[in-house]
Amino acid sequence: MKTVGIVVEYNPFHNGHLYHAQKARESAQAEVVIAVMSGHFLQRGEPALVNKWARTRMALQNGVDIVIELPYVFSVQKAEYFAKGAISILNELFCDSFCFGSESGQLAPFLETLHQMEGSSALLDPLIRQYMGEGVSFPRAQTLARESLFGQQLPLDLSKPNNILGFHYIQANQQLAHPMEPLTIKRQQADFHEVTLGSHPIASATGIRKAIAEQKGQLQTIKPYVPAATFAELQHYLQTYGHFHDWGMYWPFLQYRLLASSAEELAAIYDVSEGMEYRLKEAARQSTGFTEFMQMVKTKRYTWTRIQRALVHILLHVSKEEMAAATESVRYTRLLGMNKQGRDYLNQIKKNMEVPLITKTAAFKESLAFDIKAAEIYALGLPSYSSHSLLQSEFNEHPVILT
Amino acid sequence: MKTVGIVVEYNPFHNGHLYHAQKARESAQAEVVIAVMSGHFLQRGEPALVNKWARTRMALQNGVDIVIELPYVFSVQKAEYFAKGAISILNELFCDSFCFGSESGQLAPFLETLHQMEGSSALLDPLIRQYMGEGVSFPRAQTLARESLFGQQLPLDLSKPNNILGFHYIQANQQLAHPMEPLTIKRQQADFHEVTLGSHPIASATGIRKAIAEQKGQLQTIKPYVPAATFAELQHYLQTYGHFHDWGMYWPFLQYRLLASSAEELAAIYDVSEGMEYRLKEAARQSTGFTEFMQMVKTKRYTWTRIQRALVHILLHVSKEEMAAATESVRYTRLLGMNKQGRDYLNQIKKNMEVPLITKTAAFKESLAFDIKAAEIYALGLPSYSSHSLLQSEFNEHPVILT
Numbered sequence: 001m002k003t004v005g006i007v008v009e010y011n012p013f014h015n016g017h018l019y020h021a022q023k024a025r026e027s028a029q030a031e032v033v034i035a036v037m038s039g040h041f042l043q044r045g046e047p048a049l050v051n052k053w054a055r056t057r058m059a060l061q062n063g064v065d066i067v068i069e070l071p072y073v074f075s076v077q078k079a080e081y082f083a084k085g086a087i088s089i090l091n092e093l094f095c096d097s098f099c100f101g102s103e104s105g106q107l108a109p110f111l112e113t114l115h116q117m118e119g120s121s122a123l124l125d126p127l128i129r130q131y132m133g134e135g136v137s138f139p140r141a142q143t144l145a146r147e148s149l150f151g152q153q154l155p156l157d158l159s160k161p162n163n164i165l166g167f168h169y170i171q172a173n174q175q176l177a178h179p180m181e182p183l184t185i186k187r188q189q190a191d192f193h194e195v196t197l198g199s200h201p202i203a204s205a206t207g208i209r210k211a212i213a214e215q216k217g218q219l220q221t222i223k224p225y226v227p228a229a230t231f232a233e234l235q236h237y238l239q240t241y242g243h244f245h246d247w248g249m250y251w252p253f254l255q256y257r258l259l260a261s262s263a264e265e266l267a268a269i270y271d272v273s274e275g276m277e278y279r280l281k282e283a284a285r286q287s288t289g290f291t292e293f294m295q296m297v298k299t300k301r302y303t304w305t306r307i308q309r310a311l312v313h314i315l316l317h318v319s320k321e322e323m324a325a326a327t328e329s330v331r332y333t334r335l336l337g338m339n340k341q342g343r344d345y346l347n348q349i350k351k352n353m354e355v356p357l358i359t360k361t362a363a364f365k366e367s368l369a370f371d372i373k374a375a376e377i378y379a380l381g382l383p384s385y386s387s388h389s390l391l392q393s394e395f396n397e398h399p400v401i402l403t
Numbered sequence: 404m405k406t407v408g409i410v411v412e413y414n415p416f417h418n419g420h421l422y423h424a425q426k427a428r429e430s431a432q433a434e435v436v437i438a439v440m441s442g443h444f445l446q447r448g449e450p451a452l453v454n455k456w457a458r459t460r461m462a463l464q465n466g467v468d469i470v471i472e473l474p475y476v477f478s479v480q481k482a483e484y485f486a487k488g489a490i491s492i493l494n495e496l497f498c499d500s501f502c503f504g505s506e507s508g509q510l511a512p513f514l515e516t517l518h519q520m521e522g523s524s525a526l527l528d529p530l531i532r533q534y535m536g537e538g539v540s541f542p543r544a545q546t547l548a549r550e551s552l553f554g555q556q557l558p559l560d561l562s563k564p565n566n567i568l569g570f571h572y573i574q575a576n577q578q579l580a581h582p583m584e585p586l587t588i589k590r591q592q593a594d595f596h597e598v599t600l601g602s603h604p605i606a607s608a609t610g611i612r613k614a615i616a617e618q619k620g621q622l623q624t625i626k627p628y629v630p631a632a633t634f635a636e637l638q639h640y641l642q643t644y645g646h647f648h649d650w651g652m653y654w655p656f657l658q659y660r661l662l663a664s665s666a667e668e669l670a671a672i673y674d675v676s677e678g679m680e681y682r683l684k685e686a687a688r689q690s691t692g693f694t695e696f697m698q699m700v701k702t703k704r705y706t707w708t709r710i711q712r713a714l715v716h717i718l719l720h721v722s723k724e725e726m727a728a729a730t731e732s733v734r735y736t737r738l739l740g741m742n743k744q745g746r747d748y749l750n751q752i753k754k755n756m757e758v759p760l761i762t763k764t765a766a767f768k769e770s771l772a773f774d775i776k777a778a779e780i781y782a783l784g785l786p787s788y789s790s791h792s793l794l795q796s797e798f799n800e801h802p803v804i805l806t
Contacts, residue, residue, distance in 0.1 A: 252783070253659045259779045260660075260720045285779070288791050317663045376662045376688070380655070388691050 001345050004028035005090030005098040005180070007070070007083070007169065009038045011048050011209065013058035013230045016101075016188055016202040021063040023185040024099035032345045034066040034093055035059055036086045037336065038075035039371055040245075040378035041316075043082050045308025047245040047378060049209060050237045051390065053397055056337040060402040061229035065342035067400070068093070069334040072370035073326045076312050078138075079161075081327070083168030089333055090180065091173075092355050097181035098173065102166045105186025109155040110163075110170045116150060123149055137303045139164075162187065201225060212244060241382050241390065247308070249381035251290040254315055258284035261314075270323040271310040273302070280314075316373055332367050334358040337400030361395050404748050407431035408493030408501040408583070410473070410486070410572065412441045414451050414612070416461035416633045419504075419591055419605040424466040426588040427502035435748045437469040437496055438462055439489045440739065441478035442774055443648075443781035444719075446485050448711025450648040450781060452612060453640045454793065456800055459740040463805040464632035468745035470803075471496070472737040475773040476729045479715050481541075482564075484730070486571030492736055493583065494576075495758050500584035501576065505569045508589025512558040513566075513573045519553065526552055540706045542567075565590065604628060615647060644785050644793065650711075652784035654693040657718055661687035664717075673726040674713040676705070683717075719776055735770050737761040740803030764798050 004024050010017060025033050037059070039052045048055065056067045074085025090098050102110070117124070124145050131141035143159050156163050166184060173179045188202045197203045197211055203225040211221045212234075219234055226234075237244065258266070258280050266277035279297055287293035297307055313323075332355050338346060350357055358364045365372065372394055379390035407427050413420060428436050440462070442455045451458065459470045477488025493501050505513070520527070527548050534544035546562050559566055569587060576582045591605045600606045600614055606628040614624045615637075622637055629637075640647065661669070661683050669680035682700055690696035700710055716726075735758050741749060753760055761767045768775065775797055782793035 252655065252787075253663075256656045256659070256780065256783050257663070259783065260718070260776065262720070265720070285794060288787055315663070317665070317668070373663065377659065380659050380662065384655075384691055391688060 001031040001348070002029060003032040003034060003093070003095045003097075003345065004030035004183070005034045005036065005093070005095035006064075007086040007090075007098070007100065007165075008035045008059070009042050009048070009205075010035075010055045010059055011042060011205050012050065012226065012234060013055065013062060014203065014205060014208055014226045016204075017059075018062050018227055019188055019202065020099075020101055020185065021059075024183065025063065027183050027185060028097045028099060028181075030096070032065045032341060033063060034068065034090060034095060034342075035064045036068050036070045036089050038070050039072060040374045041072065041076050041312050043075060043077065043079075044305040045076060045310070045312050046247060047250060047381065049212070049244045049246075050234065051245075051375075051378065051393070052336055053393070053400060054233045054237050056400045057402075058227070058230045058233050060337050060339055060400060062227050066093075066338045066346065067336040069336050069371065071330050071332070071334070071368075072316075072318075072374045073323060073330050076309050078306075078309075079164045079168050080171075083165060084172040087169055087172035087176070087180075091176050091178075092331075092333055092353060094349050094352070095180050097183050098169065099183040099185060100162075100166050100169050101187040102162060102184045103157070103160060103187060105184060107182060107184050110166055110182075110184070113154050113156040113158070113167060114170055114174070116154065117146075120149065132301075135301055137301060137306065139303060197221065197225060213246065243382055245378065245381055247290045247311075250315055250377075251293070253377070253380065254290070254311060255284045255287070255293075257314060257317075266314065268319045268321070269310070270313045270318050270320045271306070272314065273310075276302075276310065316370070316377055318370065326370060330367070331355045332358050332364065334364075334368065334371070335399045337402065339402040343401070359399050361397075404434040404751070405432060406435040406437060406496070406498045406500075406748065407433035407586070408437045408439065408496070408498035409467075410489040410493075410501070410503065410568075411438045411462070412445050412451070412608075413438075413458045413462055414445060414608050415453065415629065415637060416458065416465060417606065417608060417611055417629045419607075420462075421465050421630055422591055422605065423502075423504055423588065424462075427586070428466065430586050430588060431500045431502060431584075433499070435468045435744060436466060437471065437493060437498060437745075438467045439471050439473050439492050441473050442475060443777045444475065444479050444715050446478060446480065446482075447708040448479060448713070448715050449650060450653060450784065452615070452647045452649075453637065454648075454778075454781065454796075455739055456796070456803060457636045457640050459803045460805075461630070461633045461636050463740050463742050463745075463803060465630050469496075469741045469749065470739040472739050472774065474733050474735070474737070474771075475719075475721075475777045476726060476733050479712050481709075481712075482567045482571050483574075486568060487575040487578075490572055490575040490579070490583075494579050494581075495734075495736055495756060497752050497755070498583050500586050501572065502586040502588060503565075503569050503572050504590040505565060505587045506560070506563060506590060508587060510573075510585060510587050513569055513585075513587070516557050516559040516561070516570060517573055517577070519557065520549075523552065535704075538704050540704060540709065542706060600624065600628060616649065646785055648781065648784055650693045650714075653718055653780075654696070656780070656783065657693070657714060658687045658690070658696075660717055660720075669717065671722045671724070672713070673716045673721050673723045674709070675717065676713075679705075679713065719773070719780055721773065729773060733770070734758045735761050735767065737767075737771065737774070738802045740805065742805040746804070762802050 006024050021033055040048055042048055059067050068089055070086055074082055127145035128141045131144045146154060158164055170182055173182055197207050201224055208222050208225055215221060223231055263277045266272055283293050283296040287296055298304060335357060361368060375394035376391055379387045382390060409427050424436055443451055445451055462470050471492055473489055477485055530548035531544045534547045549557060561567055573585055576585055600610050604627055611625050611628055618624055626634055666680045669675055686696050686699040690699055738760060764771060778797035779794055782790045785793060
């Protein structure tokens, strides 16, 4: 069966995602669409609005055949590692192609940019370090370094988050022994960061989350922008757990963790850069909420998402050492859900797979250690009773099977 | 000026404590009564009902002239270390005597027991280990070992908590270069663990706390058993912070901490004995509250207070290594409050003191690291706004001065 892979977060699944899944299937002429999806904590260093099981159900009801979890070690990471982890999983699952959204809908700019930059990392890296030494953030230093090296000649605007991701998908794919066919489709929405909902049925996930946050318990506003299954899942989640997840929910734990840990302990955490630990501790002492805390912590040197990712790792106690070990050793595909078509495909390829296809958590506690911890901490944000049932779900929940 | 020391927790200060302070002054014929008091976390591994400043004010209004904080490294400890820390502080403050409550009101049984046991530790210790190897708790193993060595001949019942403390006071005092004069007075209440309030004006602190817990926001029941200043302080605390402190308040943080930490991290915590870490993690996963958690965790091998102390150290991230270093190096007396008489005395002795007399937190952040952390974590248990003001108090609050 011909198969196309996509890399997603579905926070939450909206009409733009539906379009992406359909177009991917079309342009790849695929019978099977496989989505690699972040678990409970996302690339931008945030808890997902609803848990991964609910997001899996949204996907399976809207044109995705198989949902695989992107492990924590890859999901809460900068674009390069995020892309590398996701692409390697699609490759393990024998995808013929993968398809991502881009601003232009053209592959050529990605391939040309990659070509130009290949071999120039020996020149780029010292420049990036130099700019960072002047106190700017990593993405900004990258942009400045590229501009000073290539002028305005690069065919791709690498300051756009979606272009950065696409670039790294292409790059990771080319490093495979047997690369998949890359495909891209033009994104149908105005901007990644668009925060207001317009008349077009496709809105950004950011805009949808903002609308949800502003109208607690009232979902009507977002109805035009999401498939019916998303709307039903969100309603059901609210009825079951009483809340959607956001950083505010985890603020008490983060504050506690920052105050109870020594500066040395914090410095050992992944993505906590030199000196950041003192700033974090002091801000934790002064702040009464997450947003106030972030305002106090942010500097020109680090982007908002860069800090948020460090905070997720702090919340989960993930050390530099553990992350280094895990990045080397994490090789598995964890099934979150599938439909009939997806099951047939997995049955067909399973015997040839080189990494385990995990369907039962209990048998893979060691490999899944970070993902299990993420699920447990994610659950703790909810009020006590709900969190208790959600705490158990990591062990009791089976892959979603849509027949 | 003639000075007597007492070792206290005042959780909360009640009529029995008033009697103790008065009798200590009388029997020592002292002009100054110095209380060494546990800070925010107590010897039995519990948060104090109200913070140390409120408890200091209770004491100063009821016959105590100076209140000194027993540092965290000594307060959340078994009787032996607790006593050693407290006695050494009273000695640093040049107390002529110290006075403790006992079941009999007689010193002789303490001195005789100490005499009999001295030199027999070479016989006792292996016996204690042997009994513990059979799976009983440390205090129980001690009792069994003593019985098998001395029969029923010991003049002191060392299974009673107050006798154990008294015994260790006497023992620690004798190890000083210049021992103070030991004094004891007969306790006026039925039993340390008495939990019902009777017609007698002296009730146990346990009974008083239980009555408070059962009638949230209603303090009338305890009025006959506490001095007016205690009653007023408790009322004021409730108005200011909305809550008294108990373990339930810290349960979300404890559960989070147990789930976010690896078994190895937990095993490195002070007082976490071999294998306990797995039991704690599993119970944290299963429980919806502190009491349910404790029921699940407790075994014949460990007493309730032994487990609670380990949990306080887990809550505060205090490692075996840090505690060992601190026990060696912690040498300071931190002033929590004094009246006119107390001030005169401290002015008089201050130049001869060998350890710093700390009145300003900010200048001693390093020495006070555990006490500051204890104050911060203690504050986090309260709802956000109150905890914010209480968080700051460790730095802003000056010693209570009663003129």
